[in-house]
C-alpha cells in the first residue's frame with residue numbers, strides 16, 4: 126500500500142515531505158585498532174521529488190551512506206528514516222519488505238541474476254512482491270531505456286551499458302519512494318551515460334521520483350538538483366542547482 130500524500134495545490138515549498146533522511150548517522154566498521162569511521166555524524170534530508178547527488182573521494186563514505194539510507198546496512202549510532210519510519214524500529218523482515226516495496230537500487234556492480242532474461246530481471250522485484258508491474262509503466266521504462274530488443278537476452282549476452290540499463294529499469298519498475306543509484310553511469314560510454322542521466326532527470330521532473338545518486342563525474346552530478354560533498358565520512362559542502370563548473374570549483378577546493 127502506498128502512503129504517498131496527495132499533491133496539495135499551493136503547498137508551501139517548506140512543507141515538502143521528506144522521502145528519507147539520515148540524522149546524525151555514524152558508521153564504524155571493525156573494532157579497536159582496525160576500526161574505520163566510515164560515517165561521522167552525517168545528517169541528510171532527501172526531499173520527495175528531488176534528485177540529489179553525492180560526491181567525494183574514494184573511501185569517503187558515499188556507498189556506506191547510501192547503503193545505510195537504503196536499509197542494506199545498519200548504523201552504529203544515529204537514525205535513518207524512510208517516510209518518517211525509523212528503520213531501526215523494524216524487524217529484519219519488515220525492513221526487507223520496506224526495501225522491496227518502497228525502495229529501488231542500482232548498484233556499482235549491476236547485481237543481475239545470470240540465469241534470468243533481461244525482462245525477468247526487470248520484473249523480479251514485482252514478482253517477488255506478488256504484484257504484476259503496471260504494464261504501461263513497464264513499456265515506458267523499457268522504451269525509454271531502449272531495451273525492447275534485448276528483453277529475452279541473459280545478462281552475459283548484453284553489453285555493460287545494456288546490463289546497467291536493465292538494472293535501472295529493475296529499480297524503477299515498482300515506482301519506488303526513492304531510487305538509490307551508486308555510480309549508475311560508471312560503466313557506460315558518454316552517449317549511454319547521458320541518456321541514462323536524462324532519463325533519471327525526467328522521472329524526477331515528470332513523475333516526482335526521488336533519486337539519490339553517487340557519482341565521481343561532475344557532468345553527471347550537474348543533472349541533480351543538489352550535490353552533497355563527503356570527505357572522510359562527513360558532509361563538508363552542499364551545492365544547490367549545481368553546474369558542472371561550480372562542482373569542479375568545489376572539487377578542486379576540496380582537493381578531490
Ligand SMILES: Nc1ncnc2c1ncn2[C@@H]1O[C@H](COP(=O)(O)OP(=O)(O)OP(=O)(O)O)[C@@H](O)[C@H]1O
Nearest residue numbers: 154155161162163182183184185186187188189190
Ligand atoms: N564492510 C566493510 N568493512 C570494513 N570497512 C569498510 C567496509 N565497507 C566500507 N569500509 C570502509 O569504509 C570507508 C568508506 O567506504 P565506502 O565504500 O562508503 O566509500 P566510497 O566513498 O563509496 O568509495 P568509492 O568511491 O571508492 O566507492 C572506507 O574506508 C572503506 O574501506
Ligand SMILES: [Mg+2]
Nearest residue numbers: 187188189233
Ligand atoms: Mg562506493
